[in-house]
Amino acid sequence: MKDDPSTFLPLSPATLHILLSLAGEDLHGYAIMQEVARQSEGKYNIGPGTLYDNLQKLIKRKLVEVPGRRPGDDDPRRRYYRLTSLGRGVLAAEAARLAGVVREARLRLRMAKPRRA
Amino acid sequence: MLQLLYRSVLRLHPPAFRGRFAEEMLAIFDQVQGTRPKFSLLMDGIVSLLRQWALRPEFWHEISRSSAVQPTTDGIPTFSTLDAFRPRTYAVINGMVLSVVLFCVTGFAIRYSWIHVLHVHIPRVVFEDQSSIQPNASPADFRGKAASSGRTPVLPVAPPTAPGAMFTSAHPPEVRVATDGTTPPAVDANTSTAQIGEASSLSTLTLTTIPANHLASYTGTYVSQSPNMTIVIAAEGGHLMMRVAGEPQRTLVPVSSTRFVVLDVEDSWIAFAHDSHGTIRQLELVQNGQSFTAQRQ
Numbered sequence: 001m002k003d004d005p006s007t008f009l010p011l012s013p014a015t016l017h018i019l020l021s022l023a024g025e026d027l028h029g030y031a032i033m034q035e036v037a038r039q040s041e042g043k044y045n046i047g048p049g050t051l052y053d054n055l056q057k058l059i060k061r062k063l064v065e066v067p068g069r070r071p072g073d074d075d076p077r078r079r080y081y082r083l084t085s086l087g088r089g090v091l092a093a094e095a096a097r098l099a100g101v102v103r104e105a106r107l108r109l110r111m112a113k114p115r116r117a
Numbered sequence: 118m119l120q121l122l123y124r125s126v127l128r129l130h131p132p133a134f135r136g137r138f139a140e141e142m143l144a145i146f147d148q149v150q151g152t153r154p155k156f157s158l159l160m161d162g163i164v165s166l167l168r169q170w171a172l173r174p175e176f177w178h179e180i181s182r183s184s185a186v187q188p189t190t191d192g193i194p195t196f197s198t199l200d201a202f203r204p205r206t207y208a209v210i211n212g213m214v215l216s217v218v219l220f221c222v223t224g225f226a227i228r229y230s231w232i233h234v235l236h237v238h239i240p241r242v243v244f245e246d247q248s249s250i251q252p253n254a255s256p257a258d259f260r261g262k263a264a265s266s267g268r269t270p271v272l273p274v275a276p277p278t279a280p281g282a283m284f285t286s287a288h289p290p291e292v293r294v295a296t297d298g299t300t301p302p303a304v305d306a307n308t309s310t311a312q313i314g315e316a317s318s319l320s321t322l323t324l325t326t327i328p329a330n331h332l333a334s335y336t337g338t339y340v341s342q343s344p345n346m347t348i349v350i351a352a353e354g355g356h357l358m359m360r361v362a363g364e365p366q367r368t369l370v371p372v373s374s375t376r377f378v379v380l381d382v383e384d385s386w387i388a389f390a391h392d393s394h395g396t397i398r399q400l401e402l403v404q405n406g407q408s409f410t411a412q413r414q
Contacts, residue, residue, distance in 0.1 A: 029138075030145045047158060048145050049165025052138040056176060077144040 003086055005093040008061070014046050014054050019063065019083060019091040026067060028078040029055075055081060063087030119155045120146060126162040131169050131177045327371050329355045335389060339400050339411035348402065348411050359387065379404075 011019070021027060021035035029051055037045050046054075058064040067082050083091070123146050127139040146158050169176070327335075332352035339348040349360040350369075357369040357377060369377035369387060379385035385404040391397045402409045 029141045030148055033145070047161030047165075048138075048142040049161045049168065052134070052142060053165060053168060053173070056134065056137070056173075060176075075144050075148075077140040079141055 005086070005089040008063070008090045009094055009097055011090070011094045012054075013044065014050055015058065016091075016094060017044065017046070018051065018054055018058065019087055019094075022064065022081055022083040023088065023091060026080045026082045028080050030078070032081070058087065063090055119152070119159055123155075123159050123162055126159065126166055129166055131173070133176050134169050134173075325371050325373055327357075327374065332357055335397055337397075338414045340414055341402075341409050341411035344409065346409060346411065348400065350400070 017036040017039060018032060020039060021032045027035060029048065033046060033048070033051055055064060059066065062084055064087055065082050065084050067080055070078075070080060120143075124143065127135060127142060130139065142162070146155065149155055149158060329352070332355070335357055336350050336352050339350065340346070341348070347362060351358045351360065357371075359367045359369055359379060361367075367382060368380040370380050371377050372386075375389045375391070377387045377389075379387065382404070384406065385402075388401045388403070389397050390399050390401065397413060399410060399412045402411065
């Protein structure tokens with residue numbers, strides 16, 4: 001029951017962006033911060049404190065795993081993070097939920113559009 | 118300067134968080150260019166510090182696997198647990214309460230048993246009337262008489278520690294005879310009374326008398342092998358006297374046909390034992406809680 005992705009919903013904006021950043025490839029912390037800024041077109045930035053606080057929770061919930069350091073990396077202090085299958089399922093469930101929210105919002109906005117006499 | 122401050126802020130984070138993420142956060146700080154972005158990171162670090170201590174207690178003591186396992190450098194294996202075990206607070210409190218309760222109950226039980234051992238109730242013992250004792254009666258006659266009458270023998274020949282015996286503890290209570298001097302009380306046809314027991318329990322014990330011509334059945338030399346000791350029992354002045362080498366002569370006051378209290382010696386008494394023919398064969402001398410058995414020669 002704990003592996004049911006719906007039990008993790010809804011996700012906070014920071015968690016959503018972090019999972020979304022890791023959906024493409026494994027990234028280290030600084031790359032995740034840059035990817036979040038790129039996804040939001042610079043409108044949403046997270047600092048290292050927020051990033052690693054969320055990563056700590058995501059690792060404990062087994063949504064993200066730590067494959068380890070890459071030998072050829074410029075900075076040996078960097079550690080890479082990877083989305084688990086559970087994390088991918090949670091991200092998909094959250095995307096579906098948000099899609100329903102967007103669809104509902106568009107429907108309501110269309111109905112509320114003022115009619116011309 | 119900012120890096121030093123940022124490093125200090127990271128050092129103040131909970132150990133688990135610091136061990137897992139501090140290096141990466143510092144790497145990000147080094148990678149960022151410009152004073153203003155670095156200052157923003159410093160503020161972010163301070164907010165993170167407050168968040169970790171105030172809102173993330175579940176991660177305070179979580180052991181980072183990478184930092185918990187120390188490699189062996191000198192060939193000596195080291196062991197560590199990968200699971201962060203921390204007893205729950207209420208479990209610790211319950212354990213403390215139970216420990217205190219158990220300690221109090223144990224202490225009370227010890228005190229209760231100690232008091233009740235010391236205050237042993239000594240029942241009143243009533244001996245046969247002097248008039249019913251034949252002049253030539255032996256200790257066996259006392260038993261036979263009681264048995265023939267269908268009553269419980271009033272002169273127990275059981276060991277002192279047996280139920281119903283005169284003294285029910287290893288240390289017989291002090292016997293205070295209502296007389297002065299070292300001579301035993303004058304014994305007449307009736308019985309005399311002595312008080313026995315502690316001052317708090319004034320149980321009375323009726324002394325019995327042994328006819329003068331019957332005292333000879335007790336007299337003789339009794340030898341103990343361990344320790345090597347010779348006890349001489351003699352009849353003088355209508356009373357039994359005890360002589361032990363190196364000690365002054367003592368007077369024995371009868372409390373039954375087989376049991377005598379050593380006068381003027383605290384916690385000391387003698388119990389005679391006889392064979393099936395009623396002949397005294399040995400005595401048991403109890404003195405200061407120690408018991409010596411001596412065979413009659």
